[in-house]
Amino acid sequence: MTDSAPSLAAAVLSGSRRALARALTWVENEHPDSAALLSTLYPHGGRAWVVGITGAPGTGKSSLVTALALRLRQQGETVAILAVDPTSPFTGGAILGDRIRMRDLSGDSGVFIRSMATRGSLGGLIRVLDAAGFDRVLVETVGAGQSEVDIARAAQTTVVVEAPGLGDDVQAIKAGILEIADVLAVNKADRAGAENTVRALRAMLELGHPTQRNRMVNHHGQRMSAEAPTQDDHEAELWVPPLVRTVATREATPENDGIGDLLDAIDRHRAHLTHADGDKLRQRQRGRIEGELLDRLSHALMARLLAALPAGTLEAAIDDVQSRQRSPHHAVQSLLDSAGKAAQPNGV
């Protein structure tokens, strides 16, 4: 069967899981009609709460995601899981324990699990799942490099997972990760060394989130060359990431697994964002949309330009700048000219 974008979108919106899987494949493989599909689905989105869950390999974040999904299902919420981490059991490399846990989720039509090999299409996949009507979209990513920035952009609440007992080799608490955390989870909190991890995170949190008075002092120093801090800034920054201890193993019970605390922290963050003055929330959303539109415009313009450049032109320009035969300014002017001339004959 060959789908058209409108018919596939209609099937996704009617709740077909097969259509959903196919739609996600379109987006992931950049099917020629995927842009049309995403555009058709777009008006139906905006309801799901997107939670990013990120952490180093070995922190047990897949188990945490599974446990979180089970708890959400018990509350009657529908859940989509998107695993971007190539080491995640969801993407294939499951060890036995994980397979057993995942079986807890399979066969439940209120849960949909999808893995992706690369993070390029993350935003599009989330939008498809959002339009398909899931209450929550849980996005699991390995916390490293660019992916943590991507997840912080795509997710409304970002949970950073740390764990003790992996040995200090793997367990590098990356400073950059802390800066994107809305919620911090110390998983495997029943293991030796958990309190050390909690202490280290708390110390880093205090450095990153000084008390209100201190923050204003810092603002003064840091913002000298920018505008003075506004009331809005202060209120927006009042969220300090809560730190929760979790034990996402099959043996743990709802009384001691901390999953309730984690969900509670996520929901408090959601309330913090959505119960803020509506106008402020709207402004924040507009800023995000403007950023996305400008990013897309810039990509589209650059793609056009690079396609219009005769082969080797960019490399030659780099050579000229490196040998100081041409300034960066002149190199750019000549690249713009080359692209313009190359595009002219075709009337582009």
Next chain:
Amino acid sequence: MTDSAPSLAAAVLSGSRRALARALTWVENEHPDSAALLSTLYPHGGRAWVVGITGAPGTGKSSLVTALALRLRQQGETVAILAVDPTSPFTGGAILGDRIRMRDLSGDSGVFIRSMATRGSLGGLIRVLDAAGFDRVLVETVGAGQSEVDIARAAQTTVVVEAPGLGDDVQAIKAGILEIADVLAVNKADRAGAENTVRALRAMLELGHPTQRNRMVNHHGQRMSAEAPTQDDHEAELWVPPLVRTVATREATPENDGIGDLLDAIDRHRAHLTHADGDKLRQRQRGRIEGELLDRLSHALMARLLAALPAGTLEAAIDDVQSRQRSPHHAVQSLLDSAGKAAQPNGV
């Protein structure tokens, strides 16, 4: 006297300090001919070693810069100082002690001091000073927000300055700053609490720069979705920022002020970069140039597009996306169309 770009450039290259000051003003004020000036000067640059010195207000980085400049002068090197920090005494707000120290530098034709109000033209100012023939360009910036990223891009060696005894309010060791440090200086090392600061920095350094074996384990986890780490990556990452203690006060002597250690650390970093296999260095430089050219191209294209857009078009597109009447993809297509149509009649 009205200068032309070629005559001003010639005067700068002949060593005129007045011409240099005027050229910097052109660049800072975005004089219509500043691009031509920079292009004329560009072939004469590439010799200076650019050292960024960044840290929170109160860490004493201005005194450190002064002490470093004096030491370099004693070695016979010429020095340009560029202060971007609005709290720096170089930019005006000097307290008495700083004025006295600065007097040590004034009247020496081998030193040139310039402050700038904003960081927008940083790259251009550095290029002018480079072309003017200084052996070293020291760039002082307040370590916060975007400016630390800018300095890390513009400088060849970045020194991050911390200090004890300011109270924990101002003295937040920003995690992001550590990631750009090639050299760490704990200034005011004679004060109480200095060892605590050194210990905290060392702990953060160890988290950020695990030992070689550990790094490879991390690489494995972090790079799963990207290409495998190359030999090149491993060698390039072998630099671990040295931590030096400095006491940049008038009372300190060359024997105990640590300035020699700081200079030594900077020069070891320089040797690390330049004595690497020439081909590797060349590749790194090409990457930097390519990044700059693509950035400039993107800016030029976006500026053209935004200028061509009828007033209110972007705001209307954001409205449509926010109300989900239009997908981001469609909004971008229509913005590109609007800009194209608006540009057509004028033949742009």
